[in-house]
Amino acid sequence: MVADRPPCIGVLALQGGFAAHARMLEGLGAAVREVRVPADLQGLDGLVLPGGESTTMTLGIAREGLAEPLRELAAAGTPVLGTCAGLIMLDREHLGIMDTRAERNAFGRQVRSFEADLELPGISEPPAPPMRAVFIRAPWIAEHGADVEVLAAVDGHPVAARQGNAVVVSFHPELSGDDRLHRMLLELVAARDGA
Ligand code: GLN
Numbered sequence: 001m002v003a004d005r006p007p008c009i010g011v012l013a014l015q016g017g018f019a020a021h022a023r024m025l026e027g028l029g030a031a032v033r034e035v036r037v038p039a040d041l042q043g044l045d046g047l048v049l050p051g052g053e054s055t056t057m058t059l060g061i062a063r064e065g066l067a068e069p070l071r072e073l074a075a076a077g078t079p080v081l082g083t084c085a086g087l088i089m090l091d092r093e094h095l096g097i098m099d100t101r102a103e104r105n106a107f108g109r110q111v112r113s114f115e116a117d118l119e120l121p122g123i124s125e126p127p128a129p130p131m132r133a134v135f136i137r138a139p140w141i142a143e144h145g146a147d148v149e150v151l152a153a154v155d156g157h158p159v160a161a162r163q164g165n166a167v168v169v170s171f172h173p174e175l176s177g178d179d180r181l182h183r184m185l186l187e188l189v190a191a192r193d194g195a
Contacts (some may be wrong), residue, residue: 004051007045007189010035011084014060014086020174024182038069044100045080046189048182049086051136051172054104056092070095072137079188081181087168088139098163099145102170106140106157118152118171121162123180131178133159133171139180140170 001008004037009017009025013034022032025048033040033046041135046068049057061067074080074090074097082090087101089095117130124131140157144150151160151167165188 001132006031007186007193008033008043009046009185009189010044010050011038011040011048012050012057012066012086013057014064015048016046017083017172017174021048021083021182024174024179025186026133028179028186030186032123032136035066037064038066038087040071041066044073044078045193047073047081048185049082049089050174051084051086054085054088054094055135061089061095067095068156074166076163077192079185081185081194082166082168083174083181084136084138084170084172085169087116087141090166090168091141098161098166098168099148100137100161100163100168101143103142105137105141106142106170107138107154116154116171118154118160120151120181122181123184124178128180131173131180132176133169133173134175135171136158138170141168158188172186 011021047055072128090097091102093098113136118133148163150158
């Protein structure tokens, strides 16, 4: 990114809740590009992997040959935000971008959807209000390596984490009208640009 143009943020748009992320990022002044094929990753300053259905998303990524280019983008230090199914896609058993293992639908059949107030360090900790987090058949992080910093947990299970330039949450920040995580992504992009 250069100072005289807005950051260009890609949103993986094979399936799932990409449109609400795009609206939120555009509301913050970013230029948004929907990502469907490897060429769409060219020149991106940041990337969002949205919620949706991780099996369908995995098949789409394989079909379009996106796995390796996505890994390269992340390995180059590009800030990445993964939400819900996006958290699953970044784990060891999928793209392998984070040293995590996600447990799908971890909150179980009886609690398919719920909301909780979360305090995320530097994002929604006092004196700022907590983040209202919407969980929809959400995963949690069942295992993670030492390089992964857990940012928030529900019932002792990590639901938000960071490893270097990758941040994941198992809820849907794009649905709550709270744009602080998207702001954080843009701040990571700006900090990298200024480095
Ligand atoms: N349960 C979904 C999956 O395992 C993820 C849910 C979501 O993204 N809201 O793919």
